[in-house]
Amino acid sequence: EAAVTQSPRSKVAVTGGKVTLSCHQTNNHDYMYWYRQDTGHGLRLIHYSYVADSTEKGDIPDGYKASRPSQENFSLILELASLSQTAVYFCASSDVRVNTEVFFGKGTRLTVV
Amino acid sequence: GQQVQQSPASLVLQEGENAELQCNFSTSLNSMQWFYQRPEGSLVSLFYNPSGTKQSGRLTSTTVIKERRSSLHISSSQITDSGTYLCAMELWNYAQGLTFGLGTRVSVFP
Numbered sequence: 664e665a666a667v668t669q670s671p672r673s674k675v676a677v678t679g680g681k682v683t684l685s686c687h688q689t690n691n692h693d694y695m696y697w698y699r700q701d702t703g704h705g706l707r708l709i710h711y712s713y714v715a716d717s718t719e720k721g722d723i724p725d726g727y728k729a730s731r732p733s734q735e736n737f738s739l740i741l742e743l744a745s746l747s748q749t750a751v752y753f754c755a756s757s758d759v760r761v762n763t764e765v766f767f768g769k770g771t772r773l774t775v776v
Numbered sequence: 777g778q779q780v781q782q783s784p785a786s787l788v789l790q791e792g793e794n795a796e797l798q799c800n801f802s803t804s805l806n807s808m809q810w811f812y813q814r815p816e817g818s819l820v821s822l823f824y825n826p827s828g829t830k831q832s833g834r835l836t837s838t839t840v841i842k843e844r845r846s847s848l849h850i851s852s853s854q855i856t857d858s859g860t861y862l863c864a865m866e867l868w869n870y871a872q873g874l875t876f877g878l879g880t881r882v883s884v885f886p
Contacts, residue, residue: 696873706876763866764824765874770817
């Protein structure tokens, strides 16, 4: 099974501060994704990437940047964290050359105070 | 509106009972997945099920892509089945990732 590792697993950030969430996958998947989960909204796609050094906007990209420096690593960056960005964030990957099954990391609980 | 509708929103079971969870999609889709979200929050992939029926232990997933629906059957429920079950669809442009429903929260009591 695909291994997707997120760090940190939880974080408390100050409003206006910079936050970086990291994701690492070890299965040579081409696609990587960042989702956030909020009560009442389910999981929503923030950014995704299908190749290193390139990222694409998902459904809710405002207030977030993404970076994919290598095939294995995908980061989510909050330049100016806000209270509304308190949520659980999930990283995921898939290998569309095989099929489109998506594998998720364990999530990062971010609290902005 | 919600593109992925899950029902029921919550379910309470006595240990040993069976359950059927439904997922309906408002648009054409390429494939779908079922996930289990543990009470502590992590996601576990249960089924990747473009079409047809798949079984894993006490869980059975049946998807009819043309009818835009999928179901997850839990047989002989156990306390450890408690958690939230999420279904998600993939559009024909798979690059856009998955679109999730809001989930069915299952609680199993002895």
